[in-house]
Amino acid sequence: MPDSSRVLVLNSGSSSLKFALLDPHSGEQYLSGIGEALGSSEPLLSWRSPGQKHSRQLDGGAAHAVVIELLVRELLEETSLAQGALIAVGHRVVHGGERFARSALIDQQVIDTIAECADLAPLHNPPGLLGIHAAINAFPELPQVAVFDTAFHQTLPRHAYLYALPYSLYRDQRIRRYGMHGSSHRFVSERAADLLGKPLQETNLISAHLGNGASLTAVKNGESVDTSMGLTPLEGLVMGTRCGDVDAGLLMHLGDALGFSLEKIGCLLNRESGLLGISELSNDCRELERAAAEGHDGARLALEIFCYRLAKYIAAYTVPLQRIDALVFTGGIGENSAFVRQAVLCQLQHLGYQLDNHRNQSTRFGAEGRISKDGTAAALVIPTNEEWIIARDAASLVERGD
Template sequence: MGESDYLADPMADSSRVLVLNSGSSSLKFALLDPHSGEQYLSGIGEALGGPEPLLTWKSPGQKHSRQLDSGAAHGVVIDLLVRDLLAGSQPAAGNLIAVGHRVVHGGEQFAHSVVIDQKVIDAIAECAALAPLHNPPGLLGIHAAINAFPEIPQVAVFDTAFHQTLPRHAYLYALPYALYRDQRIRRYGMHGSSHRFVCERAAELLRKPLRELNIISAHLGNGASVTAVRNGQSVDTSMGLTPMEGLVMGTRCGDIDPGLLLHLGDALGFSLEKISSLLNRESGLLGISQLSNDCRELESAAADGHEGAKLALEIFCYRLAKYIAAYTVPLQRVDAVVFTGGIGENSIFVREQVLHQLRHLGFHVDAKHNESIRFGAEGRITAADSAVALVIPTNEEWVIARDAAALVRPGE
């Protein structure tokens, strides 16, 4: 079955968007209705380029997996997606109107999602140095999708776009201004689609317009960031020029003394490559615990007395609580704190510890609600007389699909 078989049927009941999220050794995909968010197919190719790549996917009521040939990369997954998986998802795939791509870094060039052309591809490539673990594989996914669907519009949705509303005093570093003027070195922020989605959903739950709300959104996963949203716009965020700044993450260090980099190079003889690997892949929860970057494993080990796991979780929660407290400065009034991402949506322990450290701001956990809201559930986890904290599962795929549909079918 060829690409033309998936072109949009104007008589079909509803449009479909294929969403691709390319990592350095992975490719996540989802076929969904951009209006309802309903997913008809989703999956992931993992360990791509390695000796044992694996493709797993699910459609309503079914789960599948397939071992791929050694060295299989992004293009192989997309070929299988077109040839086999989408063909098996008919008629849902029969009205494909766009392919939406998550792109981590768009620099200052993109404040909104855009239809991809060569200028956009070139701009994404120019930003690769700012997100070396994300933009290059993102481009691999874009090129593979263009080859597979040459007649279907491709749309880029940027993690950084949501944060282009930051004021200058929040995004500029205290460096010689020429570095910003000439090189655009500044804070950009990430996880924009996630922060945007959960804030919009929080407004619905609170039954107020987003433009009237001040929200602190905490996206907590292997990558983690927290954002201050005032009247619906991002005004400060913890990630910076790259996805390394801010919170403690799975394997990334978060905030450190910049002088440490000089010490690692001058005193210990570390190369730039070794420093990059240390800060991006060997630090964070993994580095502190010397055990794992998986919060679930650390919580289990900590309960069994593992000191490294206890310390890693303590630092993670403290850093997050400190950031949330700091973001009361740009907001002044906080209508809700929102937890999302794999850790934020599921870790009873992390949410409880963080909110306990914020009790001076009026947060008091409702233990029963906190324990029950997990695994896709949403709702309030603080007491009735407390400041509001919510858990909202993120849905970046839906944001990407919505933006793609709005660009290729405006007004639909």
């Protein structure tokens, strides 16, 4: 494979689309950007190429399809990004069910499986398929590779991934815990082991990926052994617009007592709950922190619930791990919110965490490092790099010819 090889990565999230063109070996980026606040009244597309920054305000309500169209058009018009060095397009796909324990070259069967799993990740797999189809149309000669968030969690033991439901539902319908954010948890686990000076296979971590979607993963000896998201990305932590854990009886109550349809319940739990639903203001943690500082009770309550649920989950994951080498914060909130990190660690002092305020305040905007005091339990901030994981897997598959 030539040293100049590049992989285009598309990473479609529930309200964002990240993209990058990078060297799969070094991680060097030639183009990177993000479409943010997609589906809102003020979506924004911004990107960087060598020596240049660009931004474009999109029409209100613009979502993933618009961003992908603009991205493909800009790439095709950018003469410095000639296709000669582009060896593959890598796609983040949230849900691959039990079918995929590793990344895969995309063919029609893979596309069909991603579509079949769309009801398990309704905010993610459909945008992911948009990216796949757009890239196939734009680069029909290039290999397309799907990198699945669920793949990293295929190492969960049965007692961690099975629900206490009739076993036939797993046997016949594969209803189980799958977990998400696998590429992120995998990257920060590898990086944390490097920072700790330990082999990954001997490293125990709790990885907290906190963004509009949020999940926690217990990593034992380099492998995922438990994770907070379940059959779908709805279970677990409080998120931007998703509720996380709720009493299953609530669903019956909403239907029987309030007359909510399944579609309405799904919309409420996935799009109208979480930080947005509690605060009645926003799903953006930055806006909520500003509002809370100004006395907005709903914003303050939403952040309090978010941090409490996170701290409770972290404490629970001491059970499968027993020994924890580090707690790692990553994702947009985990990397940048000193407020959230402080609120969480203050609730975990009984586990030995003592925050270093100066380190915590200075570790943001792409910085990595320890935020706990020396000699106390290690808490780290590590900016995630899902794009590099995706590019690496794509290049590896192309090189092997799988």
